[in-house]
Amino acid sequence: MLTTNERMIRGYAIIAKGDDPIQIGENKFKIPSQSHDEYYIVTKGYKVWTCTCPDYKYRKVECKHINAVKFWLKLKDKLKEETKERIVFKAQENGVITCPYCFSTDLIKKGFRKNKSGKKRIYLCKTCNKKFSVSEGFKHMKNDPKIITLALDLYFKGLSQNAIVDHLKQFYDVKVNQSTISRWITKYVKIISNYVRTLTPDVSGMWAVDEMALKCNGEWNWLWNLIDTESRFLISSMISQGKVRDVETARKPFKEAKKITKRKPDIIISDGLPAYEKAIKKEFQANKKYGISRTLHIREIAI
Ligand SMILES: [Zn+2]
Ligand SMILES: [Zn+2]
Structure with a gap:
């Protein structure tokens, strides 16, 4: 049972x-x-x-x-939030400011606020009495939840971000850039990770690891995903700051995966990043005394 x-x-x-x-x-x-x-x-x-x-x-x-x-x-709730944001931005694009809480246009201007990402105008909604800020010249999100879901599906089926961009353009006539796709993946991965942390998944012995460059606020970070090849279960996922992809950084998703699954994989498939070889060796050591063999590392280099 x-x-x-x-x-x-x-x-x-x-x-x-x-x-x-x-x-x-x-x-x-x-x-x-x-x-x-x-x-x-x-x-x-x-x-x-x-x-x-x-x-x-x-x-x-x-x-x-x-x-x-x-x-x-x-x-679906999370995607609905995205839709709500989209309605607000769509209105902004047409020069109309709407309250993000109740979509009212009955607003009072309340000055400005300055921060790292630029100057923001503060509004007070007369309908619901809530305050919100609007970036001057904010880029709107033109994409609906269906496209987001599709992009995520393709990503977890193993397509590269470039391939997803091409696919959306060819088959859906939707132009999305790579950084938008990065953002969707990051958001989705956070929801999944929080969920996965509450479970002890029963995963297969073959995992696939993948790292992906994410540009956040002009800075490059790496998103590391470790997926069970059989169930497509996202075992661990983390974002590392900066451009570094050394052994210690590459090791972190494996460490997390070990904690979550409480097992050692037989095979790990990677895209061939040199750091994986040592990271896997260090994290999943063989132990002759207990008859534990080492984890095999297979490199699948994209052509
Ligand atoms: Zn049932
Ligand atoms: Zn309101």
Whole structure:
């Protein structure tokens, strides 16, 4: 029998795989079975969640489908926030300032505030009485949640940021630059990381590591992601400051992964960054006494 923790992980894996639930009613969701060619119905009740799968039927526990829907709703909330920002920026682009809390245009100017990122005008909303600031000449976000989700999907399927940019241009006629994609990934990764830290995932022995340059406020940082190749589970993810990609920095995502999974991978696939070789050797040492062999490092150099 599965533990609560395992059900949560499997629920997350369903979403990570791209099997999104379909909302069929206010509180009803259709979700594909992972073993049979059929669907289960997850219902959000007043106090309890229910599912039509055998696991729920016989054990009355929160099955992986319920967990999948819960996680998916959490993610959707985050995307909704993005949409809200988009409405505000869209209005700004047309020369209209709207309150980000209630979208009212009944505002009073309250002077300026200066900080690192420039000069901001302060407004007071007469409708909801909240204060907010607007950057002068702010770049708006033109992209909707569908495109964001698609870009993230492609990223976790292993596409490079450049390939994602090309894909969006070719198939959707959407022009997004690489830094925008970086920003989406960073945001998404934060949500996932917070979630993953509450779990002990049951992952396979083959992991893939990838580092990605992120430009934040004119400074280059690196985002490190370690993914289980079988479930596409994001085991660990972290951002390191500065341009450095030395052994000690490359080692950190492995250290975190060890803590989370409590295991040693058999194989790690990387993009060939030289620092990985030593980082893997140091973090996943062989131990002859206990019959533990070393982790194999496979370099997959992009052409
Ligand atoms: Zn179920
Ligand atoms: Zn308001």
